[in-house]
Amino acid sequence: MYEAAAAAELPDEQLADLVSQGDRAAFDSLVRRHHRRVFSICYRMTGSAQEAEDMAQETFFRLYRHRESYQTGRRFKAWLDRICVNVCLTNQQRVRRLGPVVRLGQTDASSAAGIATSNPESLDPEARAGVSELIRSVQKIVTTLPTPYRAALVLRVFGGLSYQEIADALECSIGTVMSRINRARIQVRNHLKDQQ
Amino acid sequence: MNSCTPTRRRLSAYLDGELDPTGRGEVEAHLLACERCRKLKGELSAADSWLLSAPVPEPTVADTAAFLNRLHKKLDVRCPQPVSLPAASPRSRFSIALPWAFAGFAAMALLVVVPGLHRSSSPEPRMELASARRAGPSGAGPSAAGDVTGAPAALEEASGTRKNEARVASVAVPSPAASARPASHDPLVATQAQLAKLEEQIRELERSVVTFTAQARLESQARTQEFASRRFVPWRDLEPSR
Ligand SMILES: [Zn+2]
Numbered sequence: 119m120y121e122a123a124a125a126a127e128l129p130d131e132q133l134a135d136l137v138s139q140g141d142r143a144a145f146d147s148l149v150r151r152h153h154r155r156v157f158s159i160c161y162r163m164t165g166s167a168q169e170a171e172d173m174a175q176e177t178f179f180r181l182y183r184h185r186e187s188y189q190t191g192r193r194f195k196a197w198l199d200r201i202c203v204n205v206c207l208t209n210q211q212r213v214r215r216l217g218p219v220v221r222l223g224q225t226d227a228s229s230a231a232g233i234a235t236s237n238p239e240s241l242d243p244e245a246r247a248g249v250s251e252l253i254r255s256v257q258k259i260v261t262t263l264p265t266p267y268r269a270a271l272v273l274r275v276f277g278g279l280s281y282q283e284i285a286d287a288l289e290c291s292i293g294t295v296m297s298r299i300n301r302a303r304i305q306v307r308n309h310l311k312d313q314q
Numbered sequence: 315m316n317s318c319t320p321t322r323r324r325l326s327a328y329l330d331g332e333l334d335p336t337g338r339g340e341v342e343a344h345l346l347a348c349e350r351c352r353k354l355k356g357e358l359s360a361a362d363s364w365l366l367s368a369p370v371p372e373p374t375v376a377d378t379a380a381f382l383n384r385l386h387k388k389l390d391v392r393c394p395q396p397v398s399l400p401a402a403s404p405r406s407r408f409s410i411a412l413p414w415a416f417a418g419f420a421a422m423a424l425l426v427v428v429p430g431l432h433r434s435s436s437p438e439p440r441m442e443l444a445s446a447r448r449a450g451p452s453g454a455g456p457s458a459a460g461d462v463t464g465a466p467a468a469l470e471e472a473s474g475t476r477k478n479e480a481r482v483a484s485v486a487v488p489s490p491a492a493s494a495r496p497a498s499h500d501p502l503v504a505t506q507a508q509l510a511k512l513e514e515q516i517r518e519l520e521r522s523v524v525t526f527t528a529q530a531r532l533e534s535q536a537r538t539q540e541f542a543s544r545r546f547v548p549w550r551d552l553e554p555s556r
Contacts, residue, residue: 142389146382153378158370167371171381178385183393249369256368274330275365281332300326306361307354 130194137181138188145185148194149178155277156202162272163206165257173209177202199277200287203269210265259309267302274299317344321351325358391521 128136128144130151136144156177160170180201188197260268269288273279279287281295288295321344327333328341345352373381 149382149385150378153381154373157373161370174381175385175388179388179393182389253368256365260365275362276370281327281330296327296332297323299330300323303326303358303361306365307357310361310364311357 131191134188134194134197135190138185138190140185145178145182148181148198152195152198153178156198159199159202159272159277160206162257162260162276163203163268164209165261169209173202173205176205176209180205193283196279196283196286199273199279199283203273203287207265207269255313259306263302263305267298267305270295270298271302271306318348318351321345321348322354325351325355329355329358329362391517394517 128147130148133144133148137148153174156174157170160173160177161167164170164173177198181198184201188194260272263271266288270284273284273287274281281292281299284295284299285292321341324333324337324341328338333341345355
């Protein structure tokens with residue numbers, strides 16, 4: 119047994135090893151450490167804070183359920199992101215089939231503007247509206263990218279994964295990752311040009 | 315124009331630092347010579363900056379605690395921790411597999427013995443049994459059935475109801491020759507379904523116990539508060555004045 123405080127010091131990979139043996143305290147440490155990051159990827163993928171929260175839940179739930187499939191020595195983040203993206207992609211298919219549960223709307227973007235700034239009161243209403251508009255605009259273009267492009271771009275730009283890790287997560291070649299990210303960026307750039 | 319294509323295809327990889335030295339050199343050489351590609355490179359960088367400029371809602375520590383709480387509830391219901399032997403080999407599946415194997419075996423024995431005891435007391439099931447026997451495979455000889463039902467039969471002999479039970483058992487546990495039976499008649503499948511149902515009931519009970527405990531705690535807290543907020547007349551004031 120080890121102390122929960124000591125768990126906070128361990129690297130992700132060691133905690134993942136403990137989790138694979140059913141250690142719930144180690145699992146909790148990993149959740150605390152990566153909740154923000156997973157939430158942010160889900161948010162970029164879905165465009166909705168509420169949906170992102172559910173996707174993040176499902177991600178960690180699946181991670182624990184499939185804990186024994188973690189391979190010792192593998193980079194934990196890449197494994198986590200792979201699960202996360204798969205959850206989001208599955209959700210995407212479900213949404214396409216059944217329609218969205220929550221649409222990106224005023225509430226999500228404005229609440230995001232509130233949460234994202236440490237002190238929302240410091241923003242005057244105009245600046246706040248500006249941030250809301252920016253968030254909505256980014257989410258709109260990101261969520262309209264074809265799903266494979268979006269997944270690759272989100273993992274690169276917001277997740278900071280290497281092309282190799284993205285290739286592992288999306289189960290495709292590095293060449294495919296390269297072209298998907300490039301096309302996604304060009305679409306975003308075209309969108310910005312249209313706006314000007 | 316054509317000479318731009320290889321560079322344009324690799325621009326993102328170049329920006330992300332994902333090209334090998336040769337590829338990087340080629341792209342850089344082209345960028346020095348081509349203004350259009352330089353411009354595109356700048357625009358792709360700007361696209362990234364624009365994407366990153368939009369804040370994402372950031373969960374607070376309290377949000378994460380609530381998130382974890384919700385996750386625990388989900389795990390407790392859908393992924394309960396196995397009751398296993400002290401952490402000698404936590405990866406071992408025996409902690410789950412063994413009790414299941416025992417439960418399956420025990421339930422098999424029950425299926426063989428209990429329906430027999432029940433059926434011998436009422437006439438209708440015996441008719442059912444007779445038709446089942448008629449419909450059953452004729453090739454299953456008495457010796458095969460005897461082999462399979464040997465153990466239960468010995469048990470039942472002690473209770474003095476051997477004759478009926480032996481026949482029941484020969485239906486409940488078909489001979490190995492009759493292994494191509496439909497799955498719905500497989501006692502093991504039926505037993506597993508029953509066990510799964512029981513397990514679900516146990517989980518349901520566990521959930522209601524948790525809910526009940528939580529409610530009881532809330533009620534007791536409310537009562538304590540109510541009690542504390544009351545104004546009591548001190549004892550001494552109630553005593554008859556001297
Ligand atoms: Zn060029």
